[in-house]
Amino acid sequence: MTMQALSGLKVVEWCEFISGPYCGKLLADLGAEVIKIERPGLGDKARSHGPFPQDIPHPEKSGTFLYLNTNKLGVTLNVRSTTGAEIFKQLVKQADILVENNPPREVEELGFNYESLKKLNPRLVMTSITPFGQTGPYRDYKSCDLISFHVSGMAYINPSCGVDDIEQKPPLRGSENQSGLVAGLSGAIATMSAIFASHATGLGQHVDISEQEALANVMRITLGTYALEDVAWTRYRPVPLSEIYHCNDGLVYMVLDQDKTWLSWVEAMGNPEWAMSELFQDQVSRRENRDAGKMLIEEWTKEHTVDEVVRAAEARRIPCKAVNTVKESFSSELLADRGYFVEVDHTAAGKFQYPGAPCKLSLTPWRVERPAPLLGQHNEDVFCGRLGYTRQDLVTMRAQGAI
Amino acid sequence: MQKLPLEGIRITDFCHVWAGPHVTQWLAVMGAEVIKIESNLHPDLTRSFFAGDKTLTPGLNQSVDFAVLNYGKKCCTINMTLPKGRELAKEIMRVSDIVTENFGGAVMDRWGLGYSDLQKLKPDIIMYSGSGFGRTGPYKELPAYAPIVDAFAGLFSLNGCLGSEPCPFGVGGWTDLVAAQHGAFAILAALHHRSNTGEGQYIDLSMTEVASSFLPDAIMDYTMNDRVQGAQGNRDNAMAPHGCYRCQGDDEWIAIAVSSDEEWKAFCDAIGNPEWTTDERFRDGLNRWKNQEELDRLIQEWTKTYSHHEAMEILQRAGVMAGPSLKAEEVVQDSHLREREFFIDIEHPEMGTVRLARLPWKLSDSPQGNYNHAPSLGEHNDYVFKELLNMSDEKIAQLQEEQVIL
Numbered sequence: 001m002t003m004q005a006l007s008g009l010k011v012v013e014w015c016e017f018i019s020g021p022y023c024g025k026l027l028a029d030l031g032a033e034v035i036k037i038e039r040p041g042l043g044d045k046a047r048s049h050g051p052f053p054q055d056i057p058h059p060e061k062s063g064t065f066l067y068l069n070t071n072k073l074g075v076t077l078n079v080r081s082t083t084g085a086e087i088f089k090q091l092v093k094q095a096d097i098l099v100e101n102n103p104p105r106e107v108e109e110l111g112f113n114y115e116s117l118k119k120l121n122p123r124l125v126m127t128s129i130t131p132f133g134q135t136g137p138y139r140d141y142k143s144c145d146l147i148s149f150h151v152s153g154m155a156y157i158n159p160s161c162g163v164d165d166i167e168q169k170p171p172l173r174g175s176e177n178q179s180g181l182v183a184g185l186s187g188a189i190a191t192m193s194a195i196f197a198s199h200a201t202g203l204g205q206h207v208d209i210s211e212q213e214a215l216a217n218v219m220r221i222t223l224g225t226y227a228l229e230d231v232a233w234t235r236y237r238p239v240p241l242s243e244i245y246h247c248n249d250g251l252v253y254m255v256l257d258q259d260k261t262w263l264s265w266v267e268a269m270g271n272p273e274w275a276m277s278e279l280f281q282d283q284v285s286r287r288e289n290r291d292a293g294k295m296l297i298e299e300w301t302k303e304h305t306v307d308e309v310v311r312a313a314e315a316r317r318i319p320c321k322a323v324n325t326v327k328e329s330f331s332s333e334l335l336a337d338r339g340y341f342v343e344v345d346h347t348a349a350g351k352f353q354y355p356g357a358p359c360k361l362s363l364t365p366w367r368v369e370r371p372a373p374l375l376g377q378h379n380e381d382v383f384c385g386r387l388g389y390t391r392q393d394l395v396t397m398r399a400q401g402a403i
Numbered sequence: 404m405q406k407l408p409l410e411g412i413r414i415t416d417f418c419h420v421w422a423g424p425h426v427t428q429w430l431a432v433m434g435a436e437v438i439k440i441e442s443n444l445h446p447d448l449t450r451s452f453f454a455g456d457k458t459l460t461p462g463l464n465q466s467v468d469f470a471v472l473n474y475g476k477k478c479c480t481i482n483m484t485l486p487k488g489r490e491l492a493k494e495i496m497r498v499s500d501i502v503t504e505n506f507g508g509a510v511m512d513r514w515g516l517g518y519s520d521l522q523k524l525k526p527d528i529i530m531y532s533g534s535g536f537g538r539t540g541p542y543k544e545l546p547a548y549a550p551i552v553d554a555f556a557g558l559f560s561l562n563g564c565l566g567s568e569p570c571p572f573g574v575g576g577w578t579d580l581v582a583a584q585h586g587a588f589a590i591l592a593a594l595h596h597r598s599n600t601g602e603g604q605y606i607d608l609s610m611t612e613v614a615s616s617f618l619p620d621a622i623m624d625y626t627m628n629d630r631v632q633g634a635q636g637n638r639d640n641a642m643a644p645h646g647c648y649r650c651q652g653d654d655e656w657i658a659i660a661v662s663s664d665e666e667w668k669a670f671c672d673a674i675g676n677p678e679w680t681t682d683e684r685f686r687d688g689l690n691r692w693k694n695q696e697e698l699d700r701l702i703q704e705w706t707k708t709y710s711h712h713e714a715m716e717i718l719q720r721a722g723v724m725a726g727p728s729l730k731a732e733e734v735v736q737d738s739h740l741r742e743r744e745f746f747i748d749i750e751h752p753e754m755g756t757v758r759l760a761r762l763p764w765k766l767s768d769s770p771q772g773n774y775n776h777a778p779s780l781g782e783h784n785d786y787v788f789k790e791l792l793n794m795s796d797e798k799i800a801q802l803q804e805e806q807v808i809l
Contacts (some may be wrong), residue, residue: 003600005592030592049673050640051624065625078481114767126541133765136742141719146645147726153734155637155647159562159570160550164665170647170656171728173637174572175561176620185584186763189683192591193433197408197769199598206767213763214747220760221421227746227758231454234730242550244559244571251569253554284692309595319548323569323632326557330612334555337540340612341626353626358585358616359608360537364520392457 004031005364009195010099013037013072014042014079014088016044018145018180019129019211020101021068023187027097028071029357029366035091035382036069036373040076040403043375044069053349059375060348064177066372067354072342074373075382076403079110083402088112090387093121095206097191101129105140114206125194129187130177133210143211148179152215157222159231161244171235182218183211243294244323250306251323254313262286264316269300346371379403407434407770412594415440415492415499416423416476419447421576422547422610423505423533424472425583428588430501431475432772438499438787439478439778440492442809446780447473464753464779471759471777474749476653478737478778479787482809489514491734491807494792500597501590505533507546518605527603529593533586537609547610549578556614563634570634582613643692644670646699647728648706652713657711658703659718664688666723673721674705751776784808 009032013024021036021044028034031281038044044171046065053061078084090097098117100107107113114126118296128134149155155171162168165367187209194205216223226232242255259282266275274296279289286293301309306322313320323329328334330353342356349371357366383389383403398403412435416427424447431437441447452468453461479495482488493516496502502521504511511517518530532538532692535547550571553559558578563570589606597603615622621632639645639660645660661667667688672678679685679701682692691698708715711727718725729737735746735758747761757776764772788794788808802808 003596005596008599009572009595026588051620051627051630053444053627055628063627064545064620067623068448074617132579132739133743136739138719139738141726142722142724144642144660144662146639146658146660147724148724149675150647150656150728151726151737153729153731155658156730158572161571166654167649169564170637172562172564172570172647173658174577175558175618175634177615182581182584185581185588189429189584189588189591190766191596191763193408193764194766194769195595196591197406197766200406200408201768203768205769208767209763210743210765212740213743216740216745216760217732217763218577220471220580221468221576223731223734223760224467226755227735228467228470229454232731233454244554244569253550253559253571255548255551298698314545315544318550319546321551321555322484323554323559325560325633326615326618326625327631329555329557329615330622330625332530332555334536334540334542334611335609335615338537338609338612340615352623355616355619355622356612359589359606360612361589361593361604361606363602363604364593 003364005361006030006032009033009097010095011035011099012091012095013101013102014098016101017046018068018177019183020099020185021046022181022184023099023127023129024067024072025070026185026188027191029368030364034072035378036074037074037077037079037088038074038375040078040398040401043076047375058348063090066346066349069372070354070368072373073371073378073382074376075375075379078402081114081400081402083397083400085110087383087387087402089120092117092124095121095388096123096125096195098124098126099129099187099191100126103140104128104130104134105171118204122203123198125189125191125198125207126204127187127194127207127209129183129209129211131211133213134206134208145179146173148211148215149173151218152212153223154215154219156187156235157219158235161232163235166235169235179211179215183209186214186217245294245298245301245309247301247304247309251284252301252309252320253323254318254320256318257283259283261316261318265313265318268312268316269297272296272300336339337361342368343396344368344371348374376403405768405770407773408436409433412436412501413499414438414501414503415496417502417504417507417511418533420449421472421661422549422583423503425451425580425752426533426586427476428472428502429584429762429764430645432764432774434773437476438495438783439473439476439480440483441478441529441780442480442482443780444484450780462753469777470751470754470757472612473777475773475775477783477786478780479784480781481655481809482807483514485807487805487807489516491802492516493524493608495787496528498791499525501529501531503531505547505769507534508544509538517643527597527601528748529590529597529603529606529769531586531590531606531608533610535584535610535635537608537612539681549576552610552614553578556611557618557621558614558639561618561632561634564636565634565638567634567636578610578614579772581617582608585613598721598767608755615802638695641692643688643695644698644702647693648699650706650709650711652710655711657706657714659726660724662724665689669721670718670723673692673718673723677705699718726732747774749774749776
């Protein structure tokens, strides 16, 4: 088997739902060995989350779980039982990395905080991903994707096209689970950086990822613009001159924020008289008369198909594409040509197409070696094969509720 | 003083605007030496982005946009339109570990600086190419604009309030910076592989593919059920109440989510058990979810009487998930982020003291990070040409004369 980029790295993942598992997935998909710990019985709560084939809930068929947990080994472990805790510590002792996304107070109460675990394994990199991080006044506050999105400032600037009535249209979360995905991604970068640091020192360290910070980082330009230029984009003061336009069979998004592209587009529309008006003579006036401009452009686009509008724009190097649903992007020539979607066959869920590699590495490509694990699928491999327990031990531990 | 994790790694960086520079921003903060190649002929476009009063015509070293994405890096000026400029750039690449770029098309190939060319220079080089649609495929020559990518990938169709038309998302380059982080991670993975095997490789990142990777729920629902999801705004598939509620102050709101019967009870207690909470329509989780429009209206009667911070404190004390919907100025002043020193003061030679967001990178035993100010154009010409490349003053003068160093 050819080597993968992260072959040889051993990860224990004590996480559920989105953020921690996405971090674990990024590592696993590039070849790290990731042992995912789930609580016996219900397992990772993503298993209850859906989407489910034909809307029939089943713990082995949740689309979100299946996607987020490719390439991982799965074990059940009740870390709150004494035997479970013992096994947890043995796993951590053998690992390079521990990824966890549990409330900090619970981690401390269980005795699994970094200060304790580093005594067991000085080279351990422990990555903790939580809504507000390991320190600060909100450390123990309860949170979820909705809360993270709003406290980062991201919701206040959404949607970027603006709304008519700010009383009726509150700040808006984006599509589901972005908070956890971004936090997991930031965690993966930081985890690898700590691995690099350990090459020099032989020692691990604690990586502290806050979802609030991970999201605020992504809007760093908006924050900088406010802090230093006193200009704040909000959902009632939108970014100018980038719009969705209605065509006769769908929607397009086009960026006309430069004189060059504006003039080019006016020409594409056959130089309509209205475009010569001083209302649209430069960037400033076009911004002021945005609503009128949009309406007038749509008089033209509504006479044409999405395809025609996109082609006319791209022929003039004007940024423009269809506003797709996932169905249309899934069926697009682009993503098919790039081989982006991959088929994964799962014993329980069956064969489905999944989102594939977020980027292409030439020598050590992303791939799915194994689908997401069934609950406890690798208990024997891991507990017996690596830790030396016997099958009979597992039977006893299961009856005791430890695994 | 401990070293930063990437000390000793050198990067020749052609990245510009947003999606590229955030990649090398991560690497620079974590200790890599990032040498941006710009020129007075073609400075990074971001140097002329200004949100404020454009009649002030600030200089090329005074852009907030640029400062926010390029701290920690060095900059030298080379005129890449000239063959001699490319030869000069090659000398820097020869002593670099990584080359990064995000041109709108195969510019590096056309310059004779594509991956196979660079491998001849340095066999274990790692090259990163970021783009909107990939360096292969039908759109490989198209420039990237994050919102265009988002529209294409389906992100807009999932953004908006429940049942609305698609809405544009993410002022300030959401997918640009998310893609950049995937890029940084891939580069670190490639570096890890190189440290084990001595092999470099080529990384081809398409923002469209990154954007799709962030839509698992919607994509799996389509591939499993042929169903096309739409926007649901502040709502959730299971939780109710789950939304954003008006508070006392000017355009002030609080986000609240209740995910269990226990949390519902805690919520009712926290708001003083008003009579409506015992209404039949709200008697259990499923009914609360079905009647959430009315539920939301009633909850807002309560939240309207408090500021968003007050409401958060009351609810969190009771163990209910709640948080204020912060404006940019509130994020900058947020007491939790201040305690965590998320905003740092950076001394900049032309802009003075600038308070900028650090990266969400916090390691217990490594130094805080390299937060040196974003470089002025050509600020490190002396360092790069004299020290790094060991060129004589005469040679440098000649290259300046020939407009190679420009």
